[in-house]
Amino acid sequence: MASTPSPRTAATTLQNSLLSSSSSSVNHNKPSNLSFLHASSNSSSLKLFHSVSASFSPSNSSSTICNVLKTVESADISFSNARDLDGVVSIPKPTILVSEKLGEAGLDLLRSFGNVDCSYDLSPQDLCAKISLCDALIVRSGTKVTRQVFEAAQGRLKVVGRAGVGIDNVDLQAATEFGCLVVNAPTANTIAAAEHGIALLTSMARNVAQADASMKAGKWLRSKYVGVSLVGKTLAVMGFGKVGSEVARRAKGLGMHVIAHDPYAPADRARAIGVDLVSFEQAIATADFVSLHMPLTPATKKVFNDDTFAKMKKGVRLINVARGGVIDEDALVRALDSGIVAQAALDVFTVEPPPKDSKLVQHENVTVTPHLGASTKEAQEGVAIEIAEAVVGALNGELSATAVNAPMVPPEVLSELAPYVVLAEKLGRLAVQLVTGGSGIQNVKVVYKSARDPDSLDTRLLRAMVTKGIIEPISDTIINLVNADFSAKQKGIRISEERVIVDSSPEYPVESIQVQISNVQSRFASALSENGNISIEGKVKYGVPHLTRVGSFSVDVSLEGNLILCKQVDQPGMIGQVGNILGESNVNVSFMSVGRTVKRKQAIMAIGVDEEPNKDTQKKIGEVSAIEEFVFLKL
Numbered sequence: 001m002a003s004t005p006s007p008r009t010a011a012t013t014l015q016n017s018l019l020s021s022s023s024s025s026v027n028h029n030k031p032s033n034l035s036f037l038h039a040s041s042n043s044s045s046l047k048l049f050h051s052v053s054a055s056f057s058p059s060n061s062s063s064t065i066c067n068v069l070k071t072v073e074s075a076d077i078s079f080s081n082a083r084d085l086d087g088v089v090s091i092p093k094p095t096i097l098v099s100e101k102l103g104e105a106g107l108d109l110l111r112s113f114g115n116v117d118c119s120y121d122l123s124p125q126d127l128c129a130k131i132s133l134c135d136a137l138i139v140r141s142g143t144k145v146t147r148q149v150f151e152a153a154q155g156r157l158k159v160v161g162r163a164g165v166g167i168d169n170v171d172l173q174a175a176t177e178f179g180c181l182v183v184n185a186p187t188a189n190t191i192a193a194a195e196h197g198i199a200l201l202t203s204m205a206r207n208v209a210q211a212d213a214s215m216k217a218g219k220w221l222r223s224k225y226v227g228v229s230l231v232g233k234t235l236a237v238m239g240f241g242k243v244g245s246e247v248a249r250r251a252k253g254l255g256m257h258v259i260a261h262d263p264y265a266p267a268d269r270a271r272a273i274g275v276d277l278v279s280f281e282q283a284i285a286t287a288d289f290v291s292l293h294m295p296l297t298p299a300t301k302k303v304f305n306d307d308t309f310a311k312m313k314k315g316v317r318l319i320n321v322a323r324g325g326v327i328d329e330d331a332l333v334r335a336l337d338s339g340i341v342a343q344a345a346l347d348v349f350t351v352e353p354p355p356k357d358s359k360l361v362q363h364e365n366v367t368v369t370p371h372l373g374a375s376t377k378e379a380q381e382g383v384a385i386e387i388a389e390a391v392v393g394a395l396n397g398e399l400s401a402t403a404v405n406a407p408m409v410p411p412e413v414l415s416e417l418a419p420y421v422v423l424a425e426k427l428g429r430l431a432v433q434l435v436t437g438g439s440g441i442q443n444v445k446v447v448y449k450s451a452r453d454p455d456s457l458d459t460r461l462l463r464a465m466v467t468k469g470i471i472e473p474i475s476d477t478i479i480n481l482v483n484a485d486f487s488a489k490q491k492g493i494r495i496s497e498e499r500v501i502v503d504s505s506p507e508y509p510v511e512s513i514q515v516q517i518s519n520v521q522s523r524f525a526s527a528l529s530e531n532g533n534i535s536i537e538g539k540v541k542y543g544v545p546h547l548t549r550v551g552s553f554s555v556d557v558s559l560e561g562n563l564i565l566c567k568q569v570d571q572p573g574m575i576g577q578v579g580n581i582l583g584e585s586n587v588n589v590s591f592m593s594v595g596r597t598v599k600r601k602q603a604i605m606a607i608g609v610d611e612e613p614n615k616d617t618q619k620k621i622g623e624v625s626a627i628e629e630f631v632f633l634k635l
Ligand SMILES: NC(=O)c1ccc[n+]([C@@H]2O[C@H](COP(=O)([O-])OP(=O)(O)OC[C@H]3O[C@@H](n4cnc5c(N)ncnc54)[C@H](O)[C@@H]3O)[C@@H](O)[C@H]2O)c1
Pocket: 165, 166, 167, 186, 189, 190, 193, 238, 239, 240, 241, 242, 243, 244, 261, 262, 263, 264, 265, 293, 294, 295, 296, 299, 300, 321, 322, 323, 347, 348, 371, 372, 373, 374, 375
């Protein structure tokens, strides 16, 4: 019988659990596996999706990494496993579907990691037909990633990569419900979009497109195409984010007076480049030029409509390189016809491509480009690399810095929380197995004791993992960081959190985690605390999660393998008796701990076991006269 836990590292525990979710795995081809495992073990990065059990030390060399692969125990994976002659697990590469043109550098990166299927111009039906064979999908703005796509994926699709900024073509709610991570490439096309905005602004002001078309039609119309000057004119930038602020900067260089409207932008960032942040009304009422740079959201949909145009300066000029849907296009045609809007320059449309007979596109005062904002060679290469890195990282199970539907947790926080994340899942898993009766779980409370200021403790990962531990044993839903909160809500489970500041070392983020389930019956009555809630508590000791409290009893058992909890009369010989019964049926005991409230009264014995005792063995334990109740729990 071992009495101390085998040393395990934070990185090991990562491999064993967490952010593992879907029935997929990390290690797709051996060379990159090795480097991935090496890299991730050193950085202790948490796994978002995977559930490969392995043992390794982060400080060890690549030979240890090989051992990691050799000791993979339970790769719960969708790629079928194959062992080579050394017994090393090699797992087929993931399949990445690229449904729109992507820069070569990004494709090269993807090809070095997985099987890349570049199938452009798929119909929605063809996309749905293909998607169940794909682990990742990369799109630009032209592919609609609808709920049907996630349904058709049958759980295999783990990541959608949007090679660009706008994610309005991806059904984020459906992605979240299906536990699919969505990542984007938010930075690489900023300058391209801003430059295109300026190109539209200047060419519209000087009628470049119309004059060009007329000359090509054999005309020489100098007086017709007299333009307007920009210097001294007021430009309202609507949406002062990455693109908007770059447009503002450039417009200042053209001698324009720039104001901006953005309810969420910090005023000091605007002031730093000489831009005043103003209200929506003020912006549209005073501007000679209005340039749109906000995302398409329910709040911004058709925000430029008849009412808005009526409040604008007569003769205003409009530029849109954001999203067509922020403008009511019929209203814009009316505003152009009435002269409220003198000119518009549009790169984006509500429906893309717009109908050939679109009045807006055909309007003589409108300049159009076919969604070219991001289309420079430089931006496309940059976007391709940015999205390829994000998708590969996500398939490797890393939390992405550009995740759109999951918390972005800085690497240093991830690394620090790694062992607590494992503890959180195991506590959730234990707590739910203690529930009996048909009332269902409605309220779960997670109490974190920590010496740290509550504001400096990010518990989103921990909450997600408690949720995973609670829901997975009682449903067929695979829980990960993406869908944890949603799935709990769906199941009517309210997960609340409490932070208790304790007087210990702030060096460690968490002193202990307690999971309470209220208003339920327990199959192990001793797990109920004084207030009638199932209550268990754990700590991380030397990087290993431990169970330290069950109900009102203190115990100390490492959370590895499986667990037997016995409530008994506190008397000599109990450990021997139960140990013998387990030994006789070849069940190896890894840890044992006895906790009691009062000497020679009641005690709880917590026994870690490697194997599951069969029914006969469990019956024998139950027949030991001093044992009042016992329960076998799977970790
Ligand atoms: N035409 C193209 O090819 C092209 C290229 C890049 C980006 N875009 C689009 O441009 C837009 C901006 O991109 P970005 O990278 O600057 O994004 P961003 O997130 O950096 O900036 C968007 C800004 O809009 C603000 N905003 C949100 N709601 C608003 C509202 N109701 N009113 C005013 N502002 C609001 C946000 O606070 C944010 O600062 C997006 O719609 C994106 O899809 C288009």
